[in-house]
Amino acid sequence: xxxxxxxxxxxxxxxxxxxxxxxxxxxxxxxxxxxxxxxxxxxxxxxxxxxxxxxxxxxxxxxxxxxxxxxxxxxxxxxxxxxxxxxxxxxxxxxxxxxxxxxxxxxxxxxxxxxxxxxxxxxxxxxxxxxxxxxxxxxxxxxxxxxxxxxxxxxxxxxxxxxxxxxxxxxxxxxxxxxxxxxxxxxxxxxxxxxxxxxxxxxxxxxxxxxxxxxxxxxxxxxxxxxxxxxxxxxxxxxxxxxxxxxxxxxxxxxxxxxxxxxxxxxxxxxxxxxxxxxxxxxxxxxxxxxxxxxxxxxxxxxxxxxxxxxxxxxxxxxxxxxxxxxxxxxxxxxxxxxxxxxxxxxxxxxxxxxxxxxxxxxxxxxxxxxxxxxxxxxxxxxxxxxxxxxxxxxxxxxxxxxxxxxxxxxxxxxxxxxxxxxxxxxxxxxxxxxxxxxxxxxxxxxxxxxxxxxxxxxxxxxxxxxxxxxxxxxxxxxxxxxxxxxxxxxxxxxxxxxxxxxxxxxxxxxxxxxxxxxxxxxxxxxxxxxxxxxxxxxxxxxxxxxxxxxxxxxxxxxxxxxxxxxxxxxxxxxxxxxxxxxxxxxxxxxxxxxxxxxxxxxxxxxxxxxxxxxxxxxxxxxxxxxxxxxxxxxxxxxxxxxxx
Amino acid sequence: xxxxxxxxxxxxxxxxxxxxxxxxxxxxxxxxxxxxxxxxxxxxxxxxxxxxxxxxxxxxxxxxxxxxxxxxxxxxxxxxxxxxxxxxxxxxxxxxxxxxxxxxxxxxxxxxxxxxxxxxxxxxxxxxxxxxxxxxxxxxxxxxxxxxxxxxxxxxx
Numbered sequence: 001x002x003x004x005x006x007x008x009x010x011x012x013x014x015x016x017x018x019x020x021x022x023x024x025x026x027x028x029x030x031x032x033x034x035x036x037x038x039x040x041x042x043x044x045x046x047x048x049x050x051x052x053x054x055x056x057x058x059x060x061x062x063x064x065x066x067x068x069x070x071x072x073x074x075x076x077x078x079x080x081x082x083x084x085x086x087x088x089x090x091x092x093x094x095x096x097x098x099x100x101x102x103x104x105x106x107x108x109x110x111x112x113x114x115x116x117x118x119x120x121x122x123x124x125x126x127x128x129x130x131x132x133x134x135x136x137x138x139x140x141x142x143x144x145x146x147x148x149x150x151x152x153x154x155x156x157x158x159x160x161x162x163x164x165x166x167x168x169x170x171x172x173x174x175x176x177x178x179x180x181x182x183x184x185x186x187x188x189x190x191x192x193x194x195x196x197x198x199x200x201x202x203x204x205x206x207x208x209x210x211x212x213x214x215x216x217x218x219x220x221x222x223x224x225x226x227x228x229x230x231x232x233x234x235x236x237x238x239x240x241x242x243x244x245x246x247x248x249x250x251x252x253x254x255x256x257x258x259x260x261x262x263x264x265x266x267x268x269x270x271x272x273x274x275x276x277x278x279x280x281x282x283x284x285x286x287x288x289x290x291x292x293x294x295x296x297x298x299x300x301x302x303x304x305x306x307x308x309x310x311x312x313x314x315x316x317x318x319x320x321x322x323x324x325x326x327x328x329x330x331x332x333x334x335x336x337x338x339x340x341x342x343x344x345x346x347x348x349x350x351x352x353x354x355x356x357x358x359x360x361x362x363x364x365x366x367x368x369x370x371x372x373x374x375x376x377x378x379x380x381x382x383x384x385x386x387x388x389x390x391x392x393x394x395x396x397x398x399x400x401x402x403x404x405x406x407x408x409x410x411x412x413x414x415x416x417x418x419x420x421x422x423x424x425x426x427x428x429x430x431x432x433x434x435x436x437x438x439x440x441x442x443x444x445x446x447x448x449x450x451x452x453x454x455x456x457x458x459x460x461x462x463x464x465x466x467x468x469x470x471x472x473x474x475x476x477x478x479x480x481x482x483x484x485x486x487x488x489x490x491x492x493x494x495x496x497x498x499x500x501x502x503x504x505x506x507x508x509x510x511x512x513x514x515x516x517x518x519x520x521x522x523x524x525x526x527x528x529x530x531x532x533x534x535x536x537x538x539x540x541x542x543x544x545x546x547x548x549x550x551x552x553x554x555x556x557x558x559x560x561x562x563x564x565x566x567x568x569x570x571x572x573x574x575x576x577x578x579x580x581x582x583x584x585x586x587x588x589x590x591x592x593x594x595x596x597x598x599x600x601x602x603x604x605x606x607x608x609x610x611x612x613x614x615x616x617x618x619x620x621x622x623x624x625x626x627x628x629x630x631x632x633x634x635x636x637x638x639x640x641x642x643x644x645x
Numbered sequence: 646x647x648x649x650x651x652x653x654x655x656x657x658x659x660x661x662x663x664x665x666x667x668x669x670x671x672x673x674x675x676x677x678x679x680x681x682x683x684x685x686x687x688x689x690x691x692x693x694x695x696x697x698x699x700x701x702x703x704x705x706x707x708x709x710x711x712x713x714x715x716x717x718x719x720x721x722x723x724x725x726x727x728x729x730x731x732x733x734x735x736x737x738x739x740x741x742x743x744x745x746x747x748x749x750x751x752x753x754x755x756x757x758x759x760x761x762x763x764x765x766x767x768x769x770x771x772x773x774x775x776x777x778x779x780x781x782x783x784x785x786x787x788x789x790x791x792x793x794x795x796x797x798x799x800x801x802x
Contacts, residue, residue: 376676383675393673438673445674446646449778 010072020193025077028119032068032084036061050098056091063087081119088112089128093135106171109136113179117186125186129179136175140168220327223314226278228254231322241307241329243300254325261299266292277313277323287311295330306334349415356413357461365462368407372455375400376448383445390436397444398427401451416454423451475504478518482541485522489529495536497529502542508550509543513638516615517543517552523608524554524634532558532632545640552636561585561627585627589613649749649798650674653702654782656744657794660737661786665717669784677771677779677795684793687711688726689763689770690738697753700777700798702745703770704738710790726764735760741794753800772797 009026016022043057063084071080095106112132117125214221220238223231232250239245242257249257259267269292276282282290293309310326357365382388382396405420426447430440479501490497509517521541528539533556542553566584571577588609616623621638654671661669687708694700706714712723715733723730742757749755763770772779777799784792 377678380676380678383673386673442674443647445676446650446780449646449676449780452778 012072016077021077025071028071028077028080029068031115031119032064032071032081035084036064036068039064052094053098056087056094060084060087060091078121082124085116085120085124085128088115089132092132093139096132096136096139110175110178113175113182117182122183122186122190126183129182133172133175133179136172140172218328220325222249222254222325222327223322224254224274224325225320225322228274228323230254230257238327241305241327242298243305258293258296258298261297274311274323277311278321280313284312304331305329306331353413353415353458354461354465356411356415357458357465360411360413362462362466364411365458368411368413369455369459369462371407372404372452375404376452376455379448383441390438390441391431393441394427394431394436394444397448398424398431401427404451413458416458419454420451423447473506474509474514475506478504478509478514481518482521482525485525486529486539489526493529495529495533497533497536498538499525500538500540502540502553503544504542505544505550508545508640511550511640513550513619516619517550520552520612520615520636521554523612524556527608528556528558528632531562532556532560534559537631548640550638550640552634552638554634555631557631560629560632561588585625646798648752649698649800650780650782650796652745652748653741653794653796656741656748657704657782657784660740660744664737664740665714667714667717667786669786672783672785672791674780674782677781684769684791685767686769686793687764687766688730688734689768690734691761691763691770692738692742693758694742694755694798695758696756698755698798698800700796701772702738702742702798703795704734704741704792705770705795706734706792707790710786710792713787713790731762731764735762770795 008029013022013025016025039057039061043054043061046053046057067075067080067084071077089112092106092109092112096109098106109132113125113129116128119125120128214235215237217235218237220235220241222234222238225231230249230252234249238249239247242249244257255262255267255270262270273287273290273292276290277287288294288310291309291311293307293311295306295308298305298307306329308328308330310328312324312326314322314324316322360368379397379400382393388396401420401424405417405424408417408420427444430436430444433440482501483499486497486499508514525539528537537557540553540555542551544551544553561584563581563584566587567579570579570584570587589612590610613623616636616638619638621636624635626633658669658671661667684705685707686705688711689703689705691701691703694702708726711726711730711734714737715730716722718733718736719729721729739757739760742760746755746757770779777797779795779797782794782796784794786792
């Protein structure tokens with residue numbers, strides 16, 4: 001059957017693109033073929049009666065056949081009917097002209113508007129039908145029948161007449177009616193087609209838009225029916241996400257596809273979950289919350305992807321209930337998150353180390369680094385010493401690591417200490433073995449490298465910190481140190497003391513004099529708050545550069561030197577002598593003398609001002625001081641040291 | 646660290662056994678210290694390592710050892726550190742680095758540089774990197790002579 005249809009349609013049918021053309025093609029062929037039969041039949045019956053009609057019939061049949069064949073090959077579809085229709089029109093006109101002979105064959109004319117408009121197009125159809133209409137009026141109704149008759153000459157006159165005017169009128173009106181109705185019908189159909197075309201254009205546009213969106217979103221979107229079978233309209237991305245590149249997924253079971261990545265238990269859970277969705281027994285929030293596949297590992301082609309799935313019930317009507325599923329590849333997010341976590345952990349560890357280091361005095365820390373290095377060198381020398389046995393080496397290693405660990409623990413370098421602790425335990429394990437071989441020594445030796453790397457890291461932190469510190473203002477630091485000391489000491493002694501810093505020259509503080517100046521000022525402050533100031537007072541400090549010297553001025557507004565007490569002490573040292581005020585004053589710089597009665601951490605050890613004296617002489621400075629009831633004044637002049645720290 | 650250094654030692658042993666027909670035995674490894682000159686090496690062959698790990702491998706020998714090794718390889722006797730000796734030492738370090746590269750291929754991909762030969766009395770091979778310490782493995786060859794295989798390797802993270 002299909003073969004017959006194919007044979008009838010011909011190759012051309014399949015090359016036509018628009019539906020309109022296809023319909024016109026088929027109908028042209030059918031009509032042009034079918035009309036051949038009545039034409040041939042009628043033509044045959046006319047033989048002997050009217051040679052003109054015989055000729056017309058056969059010519060028309062021939063034309064129809066020729067064009068029915070031509071349209072199958074080269075002729076454009078819309079031109080196929082022009083010739084047969086034109087010929088038919090002429091034939092109609094002839095029949096009309098011929099009048100009532102026989103059984104009014106002119107009634108064929110009634111078919112003309114329909115065929116002409118349908119087979120050609122509206123313009124040609126209307127024109128040709130109008131021509132026939134005009135002919136009909138001329139031949140059947142016009143008052144100028146005779147005129148025409150005259151023009152036509154004697155040849156036409158013989159058969160031209162109207163036998164029954166009423167019948168002619170009816171004939172004319174019926175033709176007109178058919179003509180008009182055909183035109184109206186044609187127009188309605190044309191309008192309908194136009195609207196449909198617009199509608200379908202909208203639909204195609206909409207469909208393309210949705211498809212584009214669907215295929216370009218990085219989501220695998222698909223529908224599943226009650227059997228969890230994937231429906232045909234899924235997004236292309238689904239294939240990529242599931243790594244099923246050249247496969248068709250429609251008709252496949254969703255759980256079969258991801259099943260290999262899930263345990264049996266998980267699959268059962270999933271089936272229960274889908275049941276829950278279909279039964280609508282839970283609210284959407286609960287379902288979203290309970291989704292077992294909100295994040296899952298999908299194993300395919302030796303690699304693991306992290307996918308996230310969402311499911312929603314879609315109900316179109318009672319019959320078609322689907323689960324809309326959205327699958328997303330979250331592998332990258334997941335990896336980023338893991339990387340981020342790792343970074344965060346690293347950073348936290350680094351911060352912890354930094355914090356640990358900050359709390360340690362840099363000098364002490366440098367000592368620690370040196371200790372680590374010395375121990376490392378000790379171990380290395382031991383390794384090079386071929387006379388030592390494996391056991392001796394490992395013992396040496398244990399001792400050194402233990403020493404470093406103790407140091408790290410004291411300094412509060414928790415991370416380093418724990419690394420060292422682990423290493424120490426490892427060494428201990430080997431030490432406990434009955435026999436230690438060179439392999440053990442080798443592997444422990446190489447592990448030492450990671451300890452040293454850790455040391456390098458701390459060293460890095462320290463040097464970074466030092467860079468940072470030197471950038472902040474050295475004078476501000478000293479000022480705050482002095483202020484802190486004043487606050488602390490005065491608070492402990494319940495006194496109210498105000499520190500007035502007049503000047504702290506930064507350039508001076510950048511030299512090696514910073515440390516002694518700081519130390520000296522701290523001693524002065526201790527001394528003043530402890531001995532000079534009763535309950536309330538003020539201290540003045542200034543460090544400045546005058547020509548080639550550094551001048552440190554210090555004063556308090558306390559009670560000044562207690563000469564009575566000093567004299568007592570002096571007499572204890574040199575019994576029976578009669579000291580001058582100046583001799584008594586010098587006494588305060590002697591290490592063993594303190595006028596305080598009790599020893600506290602702040603004062604009373606008698607080292608404070610003696611330390612000042614030592615420092616001044618160490619840095620080749622000159623110290624002078626004055627005492628009155630209004631307070632003490634110290635002035636120290638150092639030669640400038642250009643060498644920076 | 647251990648898994649990266651070990652192949653060097655094993656390959657060094659087999660290289661000398663296969664090419665010089667001499668048995669070598671590794672001693673106790675230690676760390677090379679930059680500022681100490683304890684050994685009197687006369688010639689060293691160095692090859693840089695790059696790729697998925699950074700580092701270098703070097704062999705350092707006294708001229709006596711180098712000459713003896715070259716004599717075994719060439720079949721002629723050599724009296725001073727001539728081009729043959731330089732070539733021989735370069736070849737040995739090249740074989741060692743090449744074989745290690747092959748052995749470590751599954752762990753990481755290494756690229757090796759052309760060998761560089763350093764000649765001179767009491768020289769020392771150091772690397773500027775602060776982080777990677779050089780592990781020195783002393784070897785005994787010809788019963789009493791010594792040479793040193795220095796390795797520094799730092800796998801990229």
